[in-house]
Amino acid sequence: MRTTGNTIFLTGGTSGIGLELARRFRDLGNTVIISGRRKDLLDKITAEDGIEGVELDVADPASITAAYETVTTKHPNLNVLITMAGIMQVEDLRDHDLATAEQTITTNLLGTIRTVTAFTPHLLQQQDAVIMTVSSGLAFVPLAMTPTYSATKAAVHSYTQSLRHQLPLQVIELVPPAVQTTLLNQENDERAMPLAEYADETIQLLQNHPDAEEILVNRVHFLRDAERENRHDQVFAALNSVA
Template sequence: MKTTGNTIFMTGGTSGIGLELARRFRDLGNTVIISGRRKDLLDRIADEDGIEGVVLDVADPASIAAAFEQVTSTHDVNVLVTMAGIMQVEDLRDPGHVATAEQTIEINLLGTIRTVATFTPYLLKQRDPAILTVSSGLASVPLTITPTYSATKAAIHSYTQSLRIQLADTGIQVIEVVPPAVQTTLMNQENDERAMPLDEYLDETVTILQQQPDAAEILVDRVHFLRHAERENRYDDVIGVLNSVH
């Protein structure tokens, strides 16, 4: 993926990794459009950062369709980033957790699939097209207090691999962004010393994108502990260490 001269549409992007990545892409000379459910927040970001926003609820197929029509009618989008997601604690002994699980699947997994399905025919006609999905180190080793979140990220990893192979002869580059725990408001990790500082994460991520334009996966050093646990026969130890602190 080239890192300048793109027009990038990002689902999510009003906070955390998404907003900071949008700022980094803007500073590299890209046009960036983010999305979110709160128009007031999108308007504030537009005023403060000069990043345009589109109202979008990825849990609603009609909202995805409307956002697609809005953004593609005014911009020649060539890069899609599916950043939107939620992460919630679940007690699997409580049948009430099913409502949380359904919401997580609707936003994290179906939101990604529906958005990609909506944009792919359009991106096939664009120059230098790319789709960036966002999984997690927890796709490889689950955080057991957030079981459905971890499961959706594992599904996104698998889905992205299939997407990459099916689109291999189309010119659309498919990239999986795989964050470790990062100091953001997600799960109240903004001051968690065990999580990677946000600026450090974005510095390393952008450097990989710049230095490895053909990369299929964006793996910062901190996420290898999780991503390669099974390959390196460390899975049992890693899942024990990961979940012993929660």
Template sequence: MRSTGNTIFMTGGTSGIGLELARRLRDLGNTVIVSGRRQDLLDRIAREDGIEGIPLDVADPRSIAAAYRTVTTEHPELNVLITMAGIMRAENLGEPDLATIEQTIDINLLGTIRTITAFTPHLLKQSGVIMTVSSGLAFVPLAMTPTYNATKAAVHSYTQSLRHQLAGKVQVIELVPPAVQTGLFGDTPDPHWMPLDDFADESVKLLQDNPDADEILVDRVHFLRKAEQENRFDQVFGVLNSVG
């Protein structure tokens, strides 16, 4: 993926990692369109950051279809899709909440697949780029967020198949964040997590330095991403899920 001159559509770009990446990609000379469910956030981003926004609920196929029509009509040069939208919820599987489980799957996994399915025909014409967003927890799960972990593992697997099938036609990149200080999992991020600005800066630098990369892996995520291949899975799982 070249670092400038793109027209980028991002789902879930109104806060956290998505918004910080959108700002940095804009500053590199890209046209960035973000989306989200809250019109007030989209309006504020347009006013304060000069980044265009459109409403989108990735859990609603009709909303995705409408967003596709809007973006490709107003920006026919669109060549990059970033599927950032996602939620993360703690769960007690001894007292399972099926509504939370289904919502997490609907947004994180089905929302990603729905969006990619809608935009792929257009991106094939542009020799474009699809960037999915998984998580370090796709490789070593955090036990308190089981469905989140499972959806991100599924996104990783889906991305591998997508990359193979679209090889030579569309570049497919997977962004794999570690724990980052955002509002994704509660209003008070753990101070030991990676600062948001540091993550965004390092990720963009990796994109610039490695335009043909399949995965974008900041240093902090290697602890999780490479645990199994380095025969550290049980140790890392124990550290990640230790109590007290």
């Protein structure tokens, strides 16, 4: 992926990693469009950061279709899609309550699949086209208190591998570790990676490895490589003991 001269649509870009990367891509000379559910927040970001916003609820197929029509009509040169939108919630599996699990699957997994499906025909007509999905270190070693979140990220990883095999364009998987964002109230968690540090390292990796299939900051290798290094059981125990 080249890191300048793109037209990028980034879902879930109103806070956290999404917004920070949107700002970095803008500063590198890309046209960046972000999405979110709150028009007032999108308008605020547009006014303060100069980043265009489009209303989108990835849990709603009709909203995805509408966003696709809006973005590709206004930006016919769109060549990069980043599916950042996601939610993370704690679940007690003894509660017999499926609402959280269903909402998480709809947003994280179906939202990703539906968005990619909507934009793929357009991207296939572009030069230097890229789809970037967003999984998590927890795709490889789950956090037991967020079981459905971890499961959806494992599914995104698997789906991304199939995308890469089938599509004649670059498919990149962004695999974050715990980062200091509002996701699961980690913004002040000293165990999580500072947001600016994560964005800096991510952009540097993209610049240094334009043909990368996965973007892995140093901190996430502990989780990403656990299975291949025969450490999975120990890492799972350590991760969930701390949690």
